[in-house]
Amino acid sequence: MLNTFQQADHPILPKATADEAARQEFTKSFKGFIQSSLLPGLTPIYQTRVARRFEKEHGHAPQDRRDIRTGMVDDIYFQHYAAANRIAQELLWESVGVSIDRQLPELIARAKELSAATSAQLVMPEGFEPPRYVTALDIHCMPGGYCSEVCSDDVSVGALYDRGVYLYSMGYTGPNNDDMGRSVVNYIKRHMPDFRPRRILDMGCTVGHSTLPYKELFPDAEVWGIDVGGPCVRYAHARAAGFGLEVNFAQMNAEATTFPDEHFDLVVSHILLHETSGKAMPRIFAEAHRVLAPGGLMIHADLPPFDLMDPFTQFILDNETWYNNEPFWGAMRDMDQIALAEKAGFDRADVRFDTAPMAVMEFAAAAEGYSQEASEAVAERDFTAGEFAPGGGWEVLIARKPLARKIAA
Ligand SMILES: C[S@@+](CC[C@H](N)C(=O)[O-])C[C@H]1O[C@@H](n2cnc3c(N)ncnc32)[C@H](O)[C@@H]1O
Structure with a gap:
């Protein structure tokens, strides 16, 4: 896949080794392949076989997105598309997570240094409780969600989001x-x-x-x-x-x-x-x-x-x-x-x-x-x-x- 923009470097962006960068680029390209090559196939699949089969079985054409989903989930093409999409999503976070785990102590030290050098405020109240709709699951398959802390002064899910979202959005x-x-x-x-x-x-x-x-x-x-x-x-x-x-x-x-x-x-x-x-x-x-x-x-x-x-x-x-x-x-x-x-x-x-x-x-x-x-x-x-x-x-x-x-x- 043609690269659009490379992510701009900044002092706290996790650095990837050559192997990590290659894996990260792969997940981005895989996602690009799914969107540019598999996703467009869903429309003809729906029009030529799924909608007709649905109508035969239900006596009426699909009326809304729920009907369309009922028809599509049984279709082998859709199943491959959805599975590939999910795998790409999990792989992209994993490719970044490994890289962050390797350099977490340096990232934490750099974050402290940068924060200490600005007069902008950072307010972190003691005992803050994030809402359950955020903590109850790993949103968009991002391991740890937005709130997990594995050590004091942890920044890992922030770093994960920064690099991961660049790949996510290709x-x-x-x-x-x-x-x-x-x-x-x-x-x-x-x-x-x-x-x-x-x-x-x-x-x-x-x-x-x-x-x-x-x-x-x-x-x-x-x-x-x-x-x-x-x-x-x-x-x-x-x-x-x-x-x-x-x-x-x-x-x-x-x-x-x-x-x-x-x-x-x-x-x-x-x-x-x-x-x-x-x-x-x-x-x-x-x-x-x-x-x-x-x-x-x-x-x-x-x-x-x-x-x-x-x-x-x-x-x-x-x-x-x-x-x-x-x-x-x-x-x-x-x-x-x-x-x-x-x-x-x-x-x-x-x-x-x-x-x-x-x-x-x-x-x-x-x-x-x-x-x-x-x-x-x-x-x-x-x-x-x-x-x-x-x-x-x-x-x-x-x-x-x-x-x-x-x-x-
Ligand atoms: C998809 S991200 C937003 C991305 C970000 N606005 C950007 O443009 O890059 C959603 C964020 O909303 C936060 N969030 C969810 N519920 C919240 C709430 N009630 N108050 C503050 N933040 C919340 C999550 O922790 C998460 O960081």
């Missing part, structure tokens, strides 16, 4: 894995050029991939990334310091933060919501509303809700729920997020969905700072369902908090 989230943050920032720049947030909160920041572009665009703003994963925020704090950016991080639950009312002008999240739960999501919206100043913006970037896509695309995406340890993936996409935002206190008229074009596509089109080969590879890429950003854009839910509460007549 480089399409850019050299710093920051495409989501960068895409939302570009969207804000384009659509709200006068917006100057004084304080910015990134909920569910993991290792701060998406958080840092906000500091780059709004250098005078106080930027906070929060996450329930201790090793993730520890790593995030050191990583930001390694990039020379003063960004604050805290181990904190987005359902109930410790920030004062009306503290932020911009509250964002990037692929957080689908990793929470049906009870947590309304609380996160309510918390975003509480900490937003009047006139402030809440922006959640994720993949689109199911009602914006056809049943076959829904079926493809919902494979994440079934085969990638993402229990809330499908359920979240069925929720009425606009109604949830309204319930949290936003006015319906001030809530909408839009698409933030992927920043990597824009870079590629402009051939900014990337090789000709990489630029062409991305510019020609037509992202489809089953990949991470269908159509080449992130779906953003945008809600503005009213400047002043309307007084009931």
